[in-house]
Amino acid sequence: MTAAAHRPATLEDVARIAGVSRSTASRVVAGTGFASPAARERVAAAVDHLGYVPNPAARALVRGDGVRLVVAVAGTSAAVLDDPYVHRVVGSAARVCTPAGVGVALHWLPLGEPGSLGQLARDRSVCGVVLVNTTAELLDAVPRSLRGRVVSIGIGSADVPSFDVDNLSGAGEVLRHLYATGRRRIAMVTGPEWLPCSQRPVQAYRQLMRQAGLPERVLPGDFTAARGRAAAGEALRRWPDLDAVYAISDETALGVIASLRDRGVRVPGDVAVAGFDDIPLAAMTAPALTTASHPVGRIAVAAATAVLDGRPAAPETLFPSALVVRDSA
Amino acid sequence: MTAAAHRPATLEDVARIAGVSRSTASRVVAGTGFASPAARERVAAAVDHLGYVPNPAARALVRGDGVRLVVAVAGTSAAVLDDPYVHRVVGSAARVCTPAGVGVALHWLPLGEPGSLGQLARDRSVCGVVLVNTTAELLDAVPRSLRGRVVSIGIGSADVPSFDVDNLSGAGEVLRHLYATGRRRIAMVTGPEWLPCSQRPVQAYRQLMRQAGLPERVLPGDFTAARGRAAAGEALRRWPDLDAVYAISDETALGVIASLRDRGVRVPGDVAVAGFDDIPLAAMTAPALTTASHPVGRIAVAAATAVLDGRPAAPETLFPSALVVRDSA
DNA sequence: GTGAAAGCGCTAACAA
DNA sequence: TTGTTAGCGCTTTCAC
Numbered sequence: 001m002t003a004a005a006h007r008p009a010t011l012e013d014v015a016r017i018a019g020v021s022r023s024t025a026s027r028v029v030a031g032t033g034f035a036s037p038a039a040r041e042r043v044a045a046a047v048d049h050l051g052y053v054p055n056p057a058a059r060a061l062v063r064g065d066g067v068r069l070v071v072a073v074a075g076t077s078a079a080v081l082d083d084p085y086v087h088r089v090v091g092s093a094a095r096v097c098t099p100a101g102v103g104v105a106l107h108w109l110p111l112g113e114p115g116s117l118g119q120l121a122r123d124r125s126v127c128g129v130v131l132v133n134t135t136a137e138l139l140d141a142v143p144r145s146l147r148g149r150v151v152s153i154g155i156g157s158a159d160v161p162s163f164d165v166d167n168l169s170g171a172g173e174v175l176r177h178l179y180a181t182g183r184r185r186i187a188m189v190t191g192p193e194w195l196p197c198s199q200r201p202v203q204a205y206r207q208l209m210r211q212a213g214l215p216e217r218v219l220p221g222d223f224t225a226a227r228g229r230a231a232a233g234e235a236l237r238r239w240p241d242l243d244a245v246y247a248i249s250d251e252t253a254l255g256v257i258a259s260l261r262d263r264g265v266r267v268p269g270d271v272a273v274a275g276f277d278d279i280p281l282a283a284m285t286a287p288a289l290t291t292a293s294h295p296v297g298r299i300a301v302a303a304a305t306a307v308l309d310g311r312p313a314a315p316e317t318l319f320p321s322a323l324v325v326r327d328s329a
Numbered sequence: 330m331t332a333a334a335h336r337p338a339t340l341e342d343v344a345r346i347a348g349v350s351r352s353t354a355s356r357v358v359a360g361t362g363f364a365s366p367a368a369r370e371r372v373a374a375a376v377d378h379l380g381y382v383p384n385p386a387a388r389a390l391v392r393g394d395g396v397r398l399v400v401a402v403a404g405t406s407a408a409v410l411d412d413p414y415v416h417r418v419v420g421s422a423a424r425v426c427t428p429a430g431v432g433v434a435l436h437w438l439p440l441g442e443p444g445s446l447g448q449l450a451r452d453r454s455v456c457g458v459v460l461v462n463t464t465a466e467l468l469d470a471v472p473r474s475l476r477g478r479v480v481s482i483g484i485g486s487a488d489v490p491s492f493d494v495d496n497l498s499g500a501g502e503v504l505r506h507l508y509a510t511g512r513r514r515i516a517m518v519t520g521p522e523w524l525p526c527s528q529r530p531v532q533a534y535r536q537l538m539r540q541a542g543l544p545e546r547v548l549p550g551d552f553t554a555a556r557g558r559a560a561a562g563e564a565l566r567r568w569p570d571l572d573a574v575y576a577i578s579d580e581t582a583l584g585v586i587a588s589l590r591d592r593g594v595r596v597p598g599d600v601a602v603a604g605f606d607d608i609p610l611a612a613m614t615a616p617a618l619t620t621a622s623h624p625v626g627r628i629a630v631a632a633a634t635a636v637l638d639g640r641p642a643a644p645e646t647l648f649p650s651a652l653v654v655r656d657s658a
Numbered sequence: 659g660t661g662a663a664a665g666c667g668c669t670a671a672c673a674a
Numbered sequence: 675t676t677g678t679t680a681g682c683g684c685t686t687t688c689a690c
Contacts, residue, residue, distance in 0.1 A: 359669075362670090384668070
């Protein structure tokens with residue numbers, strides 16, 4: 001790697017220096033096809049000498065396989081793109097895509113406008129799509145041409161493999177823990193109503209409550225701490241005998257705790273609170289948060305890798321969620 | 330926008346349908362150069378009819394301007410790429426780059442291996458670089474060929490415009506607040522020692538302590554909550570008369586508070602604790618965290634936009650940091 | 659095993 | 675104002 005040539009080297013330069021044709025140079029650089037050991041060596045030397053770096057855009061153009069992986073987030077407003085969860089997904093995806101010479105783009109998918117997916121499908125620079133917060137409606141609108149290069153973090157469909165945390169059993173574990181520690185008046189703060197993947201934990205909740213003959217108390221949420229604050233007040237007002245709150249996000253749970261504290265309700269003494277995600281700060285709060293783990297990074301990596309590889313993925317890949325018992329419940 | 334043609338339309342198709350040449354179609358689609366109103370209209374109709382989406386990769390190839398914006402994070406290990414702060418930067422950058430047809434890539438820049446920047450400079454698919462956690466050494470190693478398309482979030486140089494929070498005055502404000510509320514034995518938990526942009530707050534600290542005739546007590550940190558826990562113990566051991574801790578990240582501050590609480594030290598009664606960033610959860614903890622705001626998203630957006638635009642940016646753009654007084658100090 | 663040639667989708671001179 | 679021509683950097687048949 002020589003000092004910066006002012007114009008970055010191209011494969012043509014490499015070929016010339018190595019005394020071979022561009023085709024041969026291409027074969028050894030891309031590691032595809034045949035080449036004599038001698039040629040191999042001389043090309044390698046030239047690459048090294050020139051500090052040659054292949055241009056993924058040119059390669060993608062000729063092979064027709066795109067240079068951008070799109071993370072497409074469904075939601076009611078573009079504000080969903082500011083969500084910390086989304087940023088974690090994008091960050092992890094970017095890390096995986098970099099070695100492949102692929103960049104990550106971040107799109108908002110307006111609910112009820114499934115047409116925006118067609119746009120992505122017709123953009124030849126898009127090598128694939130990772131859907132986040134999908135709905136059944138959106139899944140149905142996935143164009144044929146996207147098949148095999150689209151996956152979903154959340155619910156999936158026949159055409160769209162899904163990667164998600166096993167939130168059904170995760171929720172079950174948390175709820176059983178609440179029950180086992182004597183809680184009987186358990187309220188749940190859910191995710192947005194339109195979001196299918198937040199329905200699973202609700203199912204788990206309803207089922208368990210029914211089995212145990214306990215009242216079902218569900219409050220809609222949106223994963224934010226602010227909503228947690230509000231929900232706690234509402235819960236207390238509607239159900240004064242409340243002895244536990246299960247929130248579907250750690251942020252929300254912390255909001256619940258903050259609100260409870262402000263009102264002089266002790267946690268976990270009077271009311272136990274549990275969350276979902278196990279964010280790093282969950283261990284630092286007072287009381288430390290009881291929650292269930294959520295390997296967002298690993299899920300995003302798996303989803304992005306599946307798109308990049310282009311191999312047919314399993315219809316559903318579930319990542320385990322583990323109960324983490326701390327102080328709040 | 331017709332139902333999905335199986336093969337996405339190209340400019341050629343648009344031109345044919347519109348009955349014009351490819352160049353004319355290109356001119357009206359790209360909005361560059363002349364075209365008669367008639368041509369304009371027919372091309373627009375064809376685009377609409379075909380659902381044509383331009384291929385940014387092809388465009389970038391011919392214009393020589395790259396399809397990826399690289400977020401390059403310096404650090405001692407690749408683990409820096411998992412940092413929530415980095416993810417926020419990547420997420421915000423991705424959002425800005427998407428309309429331009431540019432994807433975001435995430436690179437680790439090993440400390441002491443400035444050569445890795447050359448690699449990026451020679452990759453023609455890279456339209457620009459946003460440096461994060463830069464050092465002077467790295468800045469000096471920025472290749473000429475990157476000039477005009479590289480910026481830094483953190484310290485800058487003659488060739489690299491910097492975008493950063495005004496952490497000097499932010500830190501000053503926090504420290505003055507601590508002093509004004511009667512704290513006199515103030516310890517500071519800093520960022521990594523090799524990281525220049527975390528030195529500014531330390532300067533502010535040392536200067537203020539000196540002016541006030543107070544002891545200087547600095548502990549190295551790494552922005553994590555875990556380090557905060559450890560640092561609190563260390564501080565208590567070395568300086569039993571401690572009455573305040575100023576941590577350079579909210580996570581660290583929350584770790585400090587957790588550790589203090591475990592040891593029976595009351596916050597803010599015995600020891601006040603302040604942080605830096607104002608993460609959303611800072612308002613939810615007990616006690617709620619006193620801190621200074623840090624508009625990471627806006628900074629990242631400005632940095633990415635500057636790279637994308639390619640216009641010469643001001644050598645230094647400072648974003649204001651505001652003191653947020655809550656309960657912990 | 660290797661090279662010549664064609665072309666991915668697009669833009670930018672240049673001519674008409 | 676428009677079309678023709680020549681590529682951008684790379685991969686990939688297809689002959690040799």
